[in-house]
Amino acid sequence: MSEYKKGILYGLLCYTIWGLFPLYWRMLNHVDSFEILAHRMLWSGVFMVALFVGIRGVRLKNHIKQPRQYLMLLLTGGLISFNWGLYIWAINHGYILQSSLGYYINPLVNVLLGGLFLRERLNRAQTVALLFALAGVLYFTIDYGHFPIISLGLAFSFGIYGLLKKKMGLNATPALTVETIWMMPAAVLYLLIAYEGGNSALNTFDWFTWLLLLLAGAVTAIPLLLYGKAAERITLTALGFLQYVSPTGQFLIGILVYKETFTTAHIVCFSMIWTGLIIFSVDMVRRLKK
Numbered sequence: 001m002s003e004y005k006k007g008i009l010y011g012l013l014c015y016t017i018w019g020l021f022p023l024y025w026r027m028l029n030h031v032d033s034f035e036i037l038a039h040r041m042l043w044s045g046v047f048m049v050a051l052f053v054g055i056r057g058v059r060l061k062n063h064i065k066q067p068r069q070y071l072m073l074l075l076t077g078g079l080i081s082f083n084w085g086l087y088i089w090a091i092n093h094g095y096i097l098q099s100s101l102g103y104y105i106n107p108l109v110n111v112l113l114g115g116l117f118l119r120e121r122l123n124r125a126q127t128v129a130l131l132f133a134l135a136g137v138l139y140f141t142i143d144y145g146h147f148p149i150i151s152l153g154l155a156f157s158f159g160i161y162g163l164l165k166k167k168m169g170l171n172a173t174p175a176l177t178v179e180t181i182w183m184m185p186a187a188v189l190y191l192l193i194a195y196e197g198g199n200s201a202l203n204t205f206d207w208f209t210w211l212l213l214l215l216a217g218a219v220t221a222i223p224l225l226l227y228g229k230a231a232e233r234i235t236l237t238a239l240g241f242l243q244y245v246s247p248t249g250q251f252l253i254g255i256l257v258y259k260e261t262f263t264t265a266h267i268v269c270f271s272m273i274w275t276g277l278i279i280f281s282v283d284m285v286r287r288l289k290k
Contacts, residue, residue, distance in 0.1 A: 007233025011242040014226035017219075019249020022091045022099075024219060026258070028212055029092040031201045035194055036092075036216070037085040041187035043217025045180035051221070052177045063174040070178060076164050077179035083157040084220070090150045096254030097266060102154030103247035104273045108133045108280060109159035117163060125283035129276040136272030143265035172228045176221070244277065 028036050064070060090099040108130055114120035122130070141147050165175065194200040201209050230242075251270075254260040 003233045007230045008242070010226045011230035011234060012245065014223045014230060015242050015245035016249065017223040017226070018246040020253075021087075021219075022096050022250055022253045023257070024212070025088050025091045028209065031209065031213070032194075032199070033085065033089040033092055034190065035201060036088050036213070037081065038187040038190040038194075039213040040084055040088070040216040040220055041081060041180070041183035042191065043214060044220045045184040045187075045217070047217040047221045048173075048177040048180045051225075052173060063171050064178060069168060069170065072164060072168055073170075073175060073178045074182045076161055076168075076175075077182040079157055079161040079164070080179065081183055083154060083161065086150065086153050086157070090154070094258070094260060095150050096250055096258060097260050097262070098148055098150040099154060100247040100250035100254060101148065101270065101273065102151035103158075103250070104244070104270070104277065105133055105137070105151060105155040106158055107243060108276060109155045110162060111280070113159050113163045118166075123283065125279055129280040129283070132272045132276035132279065136269040136276070139272070140265050140269035143263075143268075148269075173225070176224060180221075 025036065064073070087099055090096070111120075111122065111126050112130060115122045115126075137148060137152070168175070191200065191202070195202055201213065255262055
């Protein structure tokens with residue numbers, strides 16, 4: 001198999017796993033969302049440290065040399081923790097469609113942030129795509145009666161996370177390892193307090209729940225590593241197209257599996273977002289060919 005085909009396979013696996021996440025987290029809807037987040041933070045850290053030490057066999061300081069970079073990774077670790085927590089809460093409280101909308105908006109948010117902070121000028125097609133997305137969100141807000149805060153919270157938290165990681169320019173594996181190490185003390189403290197207060201899932205022996213919580217680290221880290229392998233082998237354009245596998249999976253699960261209400265406001269909003277994404281994607285291909 002060629003390296004390009006391997007990259008496509010890694011990308012499809014990564015985004016398929018992310019698209020199926022609602023099924024996994026929904027099996028834990030009897031556990032408090034903050035406790036699920038704490039387990040995800042803790043076991044992601046354990047998984048990444050074991051992977052980094054076992055496979056790479058080098059010290060973090062060989063990759064991250066400046067104290068400022070460690071502080072920036074504390075900030076990015078906080079952002080990704082917020083994103084994880086909001087996503088888990090949304091899934092377990094019946095907002096799967098809003099979460100999928102957030103990840104449809106995310107590529108357009110990346111374009112907006114690039115224009116604002118990286119001086120990447122928006123061309124006409126990108127501007128039109130952003131206007132379609134904005135119109136969809138505004139229509140949804142007016143018709144639905146409240147702002148789609150979950151969607152925009154997910155889109156902007158992940159977008160800002162990506163922006164900061166891009167500006168730092170660090171190798172993905174050691175950077176993710178440091179981020180998860182920063183998260184671990186808060187996760188352990190929360191779990192200890194919950195356990196002592198008798199409010200933890202660990203107070204009752206349920207081996208299936210324990211197994212799901214323990215595997216949360218690997219479930220979180222593996223698609224991130226697959227993403228890194230895909231990015232090394234295929235173009236960003238190809239990766240961008242594959243990205244839509246994830247929110248599409250969430251969208252279909254929300255409607256077909258969990259029977260979430262799909263109103264006229266959803267139809268108009270998603271249609272405008274999809275129109276913007278088509279314009280954005282066609283423009284990417286056109287510029288790449290040039």
